Amino acid sequence: MPSVAPSLRIVFAGTPAVAVPTLDALAESRHELVGAVTRADAPLGRKRTLTPSPVATRAAELAVPVIKANRLRDDETEAVRALAPDLGVIVAYGGLLRAPMLAVPRLGWINLHFSLLPRWRGAAPVQRAVMAGDTETGSAVFQLVEELDAGDVFSLERRPIGPDETAGQVLEALSFSGAAQLASVVDAIAAGEAVAAPQQGEPTLAAKLTLDDARLALTDAGDAVYARLRGVSPEPGAFVVLGGERFKIHAARLAKGADRLAPGAFGSRGGRVYLGTATHPLELLIVQPAGKKAMAAADWWRGLQNPEGMVAE
Known part of the structure; x- marks a missing residue:
């Protein structure tokens, strides 16, 4: 009879909701999930209530x-060592693992990263890919090393980016397909059959998003404005400045058949609301004026007393 590959003792590190499908896949596998490392409870909502991470x-x-720890120092390293893991798995933990922690599992750590490495190494790979107008992304499972997202790759899977998909939609889809991808790599490692190859190509950096990234530059071409809007949706959320305050745009689409408008100018036709760019306007679908709740753009427009001549910056 063929020999059965041994099961592994696995420690998992991750924080946001996109890491949960991998946690579930490991829990459902034949391997033993001995512990989970995640960032500390964080204040959320208007009341700033301390809330556990989705992984926690x-x-x-x-x-x-x-x-729970935001930085993995000596105490956390010893806590993981006490779990006696064979392998570490990390998905969007939100912090760096230094050499002492990397050395704890006898097989090291593997990382599920949502990009086609070496393109978009860093904190916001899907968001940066969408913002850049990439038509394809994917996920990579690689051996974690101290250098940022630079380890040898066990598995690379490709996925198209739809012309109207937001970063949030792409990331959610990758979180599930990537979980299955990573589980297959874990099985291959357990069987002694996994092979990793060095990354090929020129690296690009996917820096963490800031609020400045979410501000739409309406003097850019419509395609670029729309790509940025999709890339920062749902977080941190696209906005323009109107009357000196943030005017959030929760949903919009590129209106290539609509009349052109000057960059930042608003217009309405047939019950639809448009915002001008350097080329094609955006059709606004859901907006949120400062101090108000999100609403349909058409409802917002109808409620304005004198909409003509408004210009967003």
Whole structure:
């Protein structure tokens, strides 16, 4: 009879919702999930209530021991060592693993990263890919090393970016397909059959998004403005400045058949609201004026007393 590959003791590190599908895949596998490392509870909402991360919440539901820390220092390293893991798995933890932690599992750590490495190494790979107008992205499972997202790659899977997809939609889809991809790599490592190859190509950096990234430059071409809007949706959320205040745009689409408008100018036709760029305007769908709740753009427009001549910056 063929020999059965041994099961591995796995420690997982991750924080946001996109890491949960991989946590679930590992919990459902034949391997033993011995612990989860995640960032500390963070204040959320208007009341700034301390809230566990999605990974912390799901790990607790799975009865998996949780280590909460924003920085992995000596105490956290020893806590992970006490779990005696064979392999570490990391997905969007939100912090760097230094050499002492990397050396704890006997097989090291592998990372699921949502890009076609070496393109878009860093914190916001899907967002930067959409903002740049990339038509393709994907996910990579690679050996974690101290240099940012630079390790040898076990598996690379490609996925198109739809012309109207937001970064949030792409990232959610990749979180599920990537979970299955990573689980296959874990099985191959357990069987001694995994092979990793050096990354090929010129690296690009996917820096963490800031609020400045979310401000739309309406003097750019419509395609570029729309790509940025999709790339920063749902977080941090696209906006323009109107009357000196932030005017959020939660949903819009590129209106290539509509009449041109000057950059930043608003217009309405047939119940639809448009915002001008250097080329094709955006059709606004859901907006949020400062101090108000999100609403349909048409409702916002109808409620204005004198909309003519408004210009967004």
